[in-house]
Amino acid sequence: MEKLKNDLFLRACLRKPVERTPVWMMRQAGRYLPEYRAVRAKADFLTMCKTPELAAEVTIQPIDLIGTDAAIIFSDILVIPEAMGMTLEMHEGKGPIFPSPIRDENAAKNLKLITPEEDLGYVLDAIKLTKKELDGRVPLIGFSGAPWTLLTYMVEGRGSKNFAEVKKLIYNNPNLAHDLLKKISDAVAEYLNAQIDAGANAVQIFDTWGGILTPRDFRKFSLDYISDIVGKIKRPDIPVIVFAKGVHYKIENIAKTGCDVLGLDWTMSLKKVRKEVGDHCALQGNLDPTTLYADHEEIRKRVKQVLKSYGKGSGHIFNLGHGILPDVPPANAKAMVEFVKEESVKYHIQDID
Amino acid sequence: MEKLKNDLFLRACLRKPVERTPVWMMRQAGRYLPEYRAVRAKADFLTMCKTPELAAEVTIQPIDLIGTDAAIIFSDILVIPEAMGMTLEMHEGKGPIFPSPIRDENAAKNLKLITPEEDLGYVLDAIKLTKKELDGRVPLIGFSGAPWTLLTYMVEGRGSKNFAEVKKLIYNNPNLAHDLLKKISDAVAEYLNAQIDAGANAVQIFDTWGGILTPRDFRKFSLDYISDIVGKIKRPDIPVIVFAKGVHYKIENIAKTGCDVLGLDWTMSLKKVRKEVGDHCALQGNLDPTTLYADHEEIRKRVKQVLKSYGKGSGHIFNLGHGILPDVPPANAKAMVEFVKEESVKYHIQDID
Numbered sequence: 001m002e003k004l005k006n007d008l009f010l011r012a013c014l015r016k017p018v019e020r021t022p023v024w025m026m027r028q029a030g031r032y033l034p035e036y037r038a039v040r041a042k043a044d045f046l047t048m049c050k051t052p053e054l055a056a057e058v059t060i061q062p063i064d065l066i067g068t069d070a071a072i073i074f075s076d077i078l079v080i081p082e083a084m085g086m087t088l089e090m091h092e093g094k095g096p097i098f099p100s101p102i103r104d105e106n107a108a109k110n111l112k113l114i115t116p117e118e119d120l121g122y123v124l125d126a127i128k129l130t131k132k133e134l135d136g137r138v139p140l141i142g143f144s145g146a147p148w149t150l151l152t153y154m155v156e157g158r159g160s161k162n163f164a165e166v167k168k169l170i171y172n173n174p175n176l177a178h179d180l181l182k183k184i185s186d187a188v189a190e191y192l193n194a195q196i197d198a199g200a201n202a203v204q205i206f207d208t209w210g211g212i213l214t215p216r217d218f219r220k221f222s223l224d225y226i227s228d229i230v231g232k233i234k235r236p237d238i239p240v241i242v243f244a245k246g247v248h249y250k251i252e253n254i255a256k257t258g259c260d261v262l263g264l265d266w267t268m269s270l271k272k273v274r275k276e277v278g279d280h281c282a283l284q285g286n287l288d289p290t291t292l293y294a295d296h297e298e299i300r301k302r303v304k305q306v307l308k309s310y311g312k313g314s315g316h317i318f319n320l321g322h323g324i325l326p327d328v329p330p331a332n333a334k335a336m337v338e339f340v341k342e343e344s345v346k347y348h349i350q351d352i353d
Numbered sequence: 354m355e356k357l358k359n360d361l362f363l364r365a366c367l368r369k370p371v372e373r374t375p376v377w378m379m380r381q382a383g384r385y386l387p388e389y390r391a392v393r394a395k396a397d398f399l400t401m402c403k404t405p406e407l408a409a410e411v412t413i414q415p416i417d418l419i420g421t422d423a424a425i426i427f428s429d430i431l432v433i434p435e436a437m438g439m440t441l442e443m444h445e446g447k448g449p450i451f452p453s454p455i456r457d458e459n460a461a462k463n464l465k466l467i468t469p470e471e472d473l474g475y476v477l478d479a480i481k482l483t484k485k486e487l488d489g490r491v492p493l494i495g496f497s498g499a500p501w502t503l504l505t506y507m508v509e510g511r512g513s514k515n516f517a518e519v520k521k522l523i524y525n526n527p528n529l530a531h532d533l534l535k536k537i538s539d540a541v542a543e544y545l546n547a548q549i550d551a552g553a554n555a556v557q558i559f560d561t562w563g564g565i566l567t568p569r570d571f572r573k574f575s576l577d578y579i580s581d582i583v584g585k586i587k588r589p590d591i592p593v594i595v596f597a598k599g600v601h602y603k604i605e606n607i608a609k610t611g612c613d614v615l616g617l618d619w620t621m622s623l624k625k626v627r628k629e630v631g632d633h634c635a636l637q638g639n640l641d642p643t644t645l646y647a648d649h650e651e652i653r654k655r656v657k658q659v660l661k662s663y664g665k666g667s668g669h670i671f672n673l674g675h676g677i678l679p680d681v682p683p684a685n686a687k688a689m690v691e692f693v694k695e696e697s698v699k700y701h702i703q704d705i706d
Contacts, residue, residue: 162642164680167641168643168646171644171646171647172646172647172651213620213641214619215620216658246599248601248602267564267568267599268602269568288520288567288570290520290524293517305569325515
């Protein structure tokens with residue numbers, strides 16, 4: 001097995017003893033870093049995703065510049081719908097757009113099954129190259145969108161406020177919704193397994209839009225498919241993280257999917273969730289991302305509150321409750337990472353006794 | 354005391370026996386109604402708010418057209434910041450804008466104390482006129498934004514995705530935030546009492562943006578001020594509804610403010626919340642507003658699920674989990690109201706035994 005110089009993240013995912021709490025940030029390879037923007041100035045977003053050298057470069061930047069304990073491969077959740085045959089456009093300032101969203105059986109028929117090695121080989125190449133360049137310094141996380149979140153984008157076609165189209169689909173044509181979710185789930189499972197084969201040390205499933213559903217709809221249209229995917233991950237030694245933003249109501253059920261780590265947004269109480277599911281899962285989170293607009297004293301205070309909320313012992317991966325915001329000063333992100341490293345030691349003294 | 358022909362809503366708010374579950378919809382006087390759009394074609398939004406005849410006309414429309422069991426005065430939560438001296442602009446399609454948002458002590462100093470009778474007399478006149486024209490058919494609900502939600506708009510100046518500016522304020526200048534919240538709370542309390550004096554039969558406090566806060570910040574920057582306001586409502590016979598969208602974590606604490614009714618969004622379980630706070634509060638909600646895009650069979654099914662989740666006995670006011678969406682067919686809203694009336698009878702048979 002691969003020898004990592006820093007495997008705190010992986011040990012915490014599996015709730016094994018650690019000397020301190022590991023920390024990384026969602027979207028840590030991103031616009032808040034001037035070094036990222038310098039790469040981005042030379043290539044558009046999708047070109048960066050599809051050029052392993054560029055993807056590897058920005059993936060590693062936060063390890064060098066911010067000091068996080070894990071890297072996450074630079075990519076986008078929408079590469080799957082694109083690989084399934086949808087035209088994906090990235091519009092500056094407006095976010096991603098599918099000009100021909102899926103609204104009926106006919107459009108759904110045109111979606112093709114994917115072979116990750118052929119259709120998403122550029123991600124796998126980026127993972128391989130990143131692993132080589134990381135040279136065992138920290139683990140590398142692979143990821144995918146959850147089927148529900150991918151379906152939402154594929155049906156809405158663009159950012160949405162009320163998610164009218166995807167809701168119409170589940171109300172008025174639930175069979176088509178389930179057919180699509182099944183097809184997407186198969187793609188996601190194959191894709192995550194391929195990322196693991198390429199060298200990913202852990203994988204995260206992002207259900208960014210799970211929280212727009214009622215508890216009942218979340219179970220039917222999201223959770224069942226996440227469960228299915230987690231069950232299909234072939235390597236039991238590779239931690240699976242599920243992050244369902246805004247989903248506060250089925251926490252114990254998400255834990256029962258068999259995932260190793262639950263990602264939590266900043267409206268959740270680590271303390272409360274740990275009581276509910278701490279025997280099943282590690283927890284990841286959950287500093288409000290806007291905290292990084294605060295001064296360093298306030299950041300430290302709030303880092304301490306998050307650490308205290310989880311409490312003593314392993315099983316906590318420090319993270320933001322959602323992606324880092326693009327206008328955050330890098331010095332504040334770096335300060336947060338340092339504060340976690342300093343302040344978390346006392347919560348783990350008994351781990352190594 | 355005033356004699357109402359239909360007082361189901363008020364009885365349910367106070368958890369007194371009812372023959373069936375009362376129903377109304379947030380934003381029921383709104384753009385989904387062609388009759389509303391006809392009025393709106395003749396006057397801009399703020400002119401409608403400030404012209405009692407027009408406000409009364411659209412307030413009453415859903416009573417006649419949709420058959421709801423309560424009216425809510427047509428107005429906007431941002432009339433308070435405007436009355437305090439801020440310039441408010443309504444931009445078609447972009448929502449409300451404060452061109453000079455509050456960011457520092459200097460700007461805060463310019464906010465004036467309000468006298469509702471002078472500064473918001475047009476709302477009070479609209480309430481009086483609506484009451485006269487309703488002629489006791491159904492109760493009339495008054496409302497205000499919660500201090501935190503008003504502060505959010507006053508600081509951001511416009512719609513926001515990450516609420517960077519108001520978060521910076523609470524992190525980096527909490528004293529100024531509290532000074533502003535105190536000032537706004539005083540205005541809200543006076544305003545609600547004036548609405549009650551003008552004839553409002555109940556009042557609702559909307560905390561639309563409470564859910565962007567961590568549980569700790571919600572308590573400090575929102576809940577304490579809501580509590581303060583509820584304590585200042587002078588008429589114990591007038592029900593107070595608190596609707597804090599997205600706030601799933603301090604439900605029992607919201608109940609402890611002394612409010613009579615808790616409004617819930619569609620991610621909450623009525624059953625679970627009733628178990629937690631049913632001895633203190635009635636519950637209002639919580640059909641996913643997008644349900645009204647579904648066909649009538651699906652709407653009926655989901656109405657039944659909401660009714661069943663609350664269960665038997667009084668203390669439930671049926672509502673959407675947020676405002677009705679502007680592109681909903683009025684026939685679907687009307688069907689929902691009818692389904693509530695039909696399907697809820699069996700949950701109240703023991704009430705009148």
